[in-house]
Amino acid sequence: MTQAFKLAFRNLGRNKSRSLLSALAVGVGMALLLLMVSVLEGEMTGALQNTIRLQSGHLQIRPESFEEGKISLKWEDLISDPDQVAQQIKSLPQVTVATPRLIASSILTLSDESKGVQVLGIDPDSTANQPFRDGMLAGEFIKADDREGILIGNTLAEKLHLDVNDKVNLLVTTSNGDVNEQLFTIRGIFTTRTPGYDESTIFMPLAKAQAITGTENHASTIFVLLKNSEDAEAVAQALQSNNYKILTWREQNVFITQFEDYANAFFIVLYLIVLGITATVVTNTLVMAVFERTREIGILSAIGMKGRGIMAQFLAEAALLATGGVIGGLIIGGAAVAYFTVYGIYIGDYGLTGVLFEDHIYAHLTLQNTINLAIVTYVITLIASLYPATLAARMEPVEALHGLGD
């Protein structure tokens, strides 16, 4: 075996440029795969984390009559005395934060323009709203007792040319189906780096939201974050009640999981294309080597090397190419992934209903994915060498030596 690798190493050195280019093809193929896998992983992980952080939480407590996609402000469709419910939930050891939120449909109107938005009544002091506090670009965060202040997203501000301290008119549907109207002052502008969310969401203190919508001491949902997302099902089980629906982050984000499955299937096709091209380069290189070294194969065969020995010779060359390629791929791919992990890829407003994509995709590479890809690349390279190796092994010695006499 050592001899096979020694000979393989020297044979690869006979045509350094070709061997280097072949290893580079394996390396670039693997680097591309690393990048694709890490971008997909980053996109899906990012979208899920973002959706949990901003929208779904790890758990949501909804009234029994809750229907997905329907925003109702009727009292029977809301949670009454939400602070007390939130306090009870907060007493569970797995829970980090539980806070009530009121969701209402609204139209923001200016003198010459109007825009449909979603008003979110929040408890400004809750740590669940820290992402919005962290994302403040201008002005200041709303206070619980503010009766005229709202926060708007930067995308909405840019589109409507709004700034801090500007006044806007909000038309809000109330619990009895009427429309209430009030002039609000923009206290601050936030960004979640999720353009779709930032364009359509307005925050106001929960008490003010309850007042303007006539929902009094009611909320649409209790937004719950857990210490460990994997505890969601257990906590949901513990909170089971006839009055509420307990929705875990998995149940709320089925679409993301389905989208990930779809994306995975699509990416598998891309992986196969990349690996197919890489395999073709390796096969081509080794087939050329077989034809160039036909006489040597004949000599080795003549002195007693069996077919499997000749096959091992070419497999050893493929293994060396694969090793070089995988190392190169880890270096090239690792550098590319590192860059996109830090700087991300700008995708702008990539809107999908129910999924909150940030405006950048940040690559996220796991050790498991790296190991899997290195093994797949290695194995594919070896498989690609089977044809030329078999071709060499099956050569009849007399044919391989053809031309050595009369």
Place this chain on the structure above:
Amino acid sequence: MEVTRVTNATRTYKIGEVETKALRGVNLSIENGEFTALVGPSGSGKTTLLQLIGLLDQPTTGNVSINGQDATGLNRNQRADLRKNAIGFVFQFFALIPTLTAYENVEMPLLLNGTKPAQRKARVNEMLEAVGLSDRAHHRPDQLSGGQQQRVAVARALATNPKLILADEPTANLDTENGRQVMDIMQRLNKETGVTFVFATHDPRVISYAQRVVTLEDGVIQKDSKANGNHKE
């Protein structure tokens, strides 16, 4: 003792619809220790006969035996084993592996038959010394002259101590002096070790070394005669 026997061997090559009969019923027996030349014009079947004896090819009809073992019906691996243990080859072109040094080329058949490292080293050095190339052991083929390369090929052929060495036009690509050196070495080793040499040639100077001359024409043996094997310049 008989080293090889060819019985009623024919070899027909078919290229498209055209059949070419390279051998048309050859019978030949080579005894241990012979120094035999296969001679004849180009296309007479010398190389084909050597390839059949060397188990590199199989006869269309008839059979070949090596050291009393009938090679008919042996599969590729069994033929490879028999070649590895019983036969050495010297080809017309200096058939060395270009990426290996002279030492490693000679070592290769010993690696294939599983000789232990210490014995391997001793045998390689012995063989290189026998062909006068101890000082060139770590040179690669492209750093050796044609004559030196062919001497390495002779050393490699003898490394596993086979009973039979087959040489196909061993001096065809050498100048007179190098050709003479190679033939002198082969003749000396034949005398010293008793190894059997069968070589194909049409060079009268090479034929003059032979103790037995088998003449082929159009795929049949026309003449099989004893010779004195006393080469003189």
